[in-house]
Amino acid sequence: MIDRGNQPEPASSTMFDYDAELRRYHRWLSEALDVAPSDHVLDIGCGTGQLTRDSAKLAHQGSALGVDISPVMLGHARRLTATEEIPNVRFEQADAQVYPFPPEHFTRAASRFGTMFFADPVAAFTNIGRALQPGSRLVQLVWQDSAEQEWVGAIHQALTGNATPAASTGAFSLGDPARVDDILTAAGFKDITSTDLREPIYYGTDPDAGVDAVRVLHMTTDLLSRLDADETQRALDRLRATMAEHHTADGVWFDSRAWLVTAYR
Template identity: 65%
Template sequence: MVESGAAGVPARVFDYDAELRRYQRRLWAALELRPDDTVLDIGCGTGQLTRDVAGVATRGSALGVDISPVMLEQARRISADTGVHNVRFERADAQVHPFPPAHFTLAISRFGTMFFADPAEAFANIGRALRPGAPLVQVIWQHADRQEWVTEIHRALASDGPAEVDGSAFSLADPDETTGLLTAAGFTDVAIAEVREPIYYGPDPDAGVDAVLPLRMTNDALARLGPGETERALERLRAVMAAHCSADGVWFDSCAWLVTATR
């Protein structure tokens, strides 16, 4: 996600690939890729997963869709530099985009399906784009109160008690509701399993602070503070990063769901 700067912080692209490296492996292990697959990656970001999939689907292809033009530009540039030719990227909202019907043999998403304005419509649209029997495999966040990175960052930046957490990233946290959405959209064999991995924010505390500044929740919290308060909040944030720093970098606990379903 690309965030606007706050408190003098310049806008830039957040590095989800670094943050979610452990979840990338868990999602990858759940895929059964074939050389002829035609894959849709929903919320592809800078396209790491899309490129990895295309590298296996050598006789097929991979399409990554996202709403961020900056991330898609980076995805295309990296793909061109690495010589991956059976991959392409398109700016599209998967909720309403007119995908070719019954076209894809697999749909995947690494934390890219929680932000739909109408998830029922979105999953129905994704379902129409899949061939009968095609799987949908995604990882989504559990509730915010199960995310150490959320509670710790908010605690550091709050000036007068706990700040309200933007719930959009956790909109699919209830497994029963998610199962119901997928079933109503025409999916079967819905299975939801807990996956718990730490997420990464850089090699040291300063890098950790720098890593989370582009996040909306960090920007929103800093925007509510005055100049003096901002400086103290950033000092508290650095202390939190230091408390979570070990020999291999800054890590925070997190909890997600691995969701599989069949069209």
């Protein structure tokens, strides 16, 4: 899985650039994962495979497997891998909640905003845990509560005129560290820590690019689907104005907060 709170519509020909959006968070996850040359890494909700490829390069005596439910993103991941000529990485279209991973094979597991949509999170993390060797590390990034996300409130305000963010489910279902602790403990993990991170997320080089980027997000298409043509145009005009308000010399940025969650099998 990938960050389905920002999920593009399956039929869309445009693929959202999560790697650009989450560039400030990627380094935190990579540092916490701390891949060694002999590691075998599982990347859950790998998207286009940035973390998977980076891990494979570090684990040059080991391997990296990326799993995601999106065939479009996995196709892009495989093309990038072929271009970079990385021999020890592969990708599978799979739901990590039920996929039959080889037992006790991996020494590291990671997810960049890809674990919040499991129908049964205890079952999902139990399945992931079975794939890890005892003592192995799980590192994941998850969004904090939706009320902590400037991007949620700003986009919602622009499209609806109401600043009330979405309920803390879906993309924000793991925003409560106590709940995450309970889930991971029930799934067989220990030494669980949640570190508060605050980083801006990127939505393009300029306001027009920002509008184009967020138009393919599920939250945007869902809100726009409720409007008629005139209302849609007014909403998009407000959205562009919002992007302009957040436009800097380095592009369009919105504040966000996440938890960096670390646990051991």
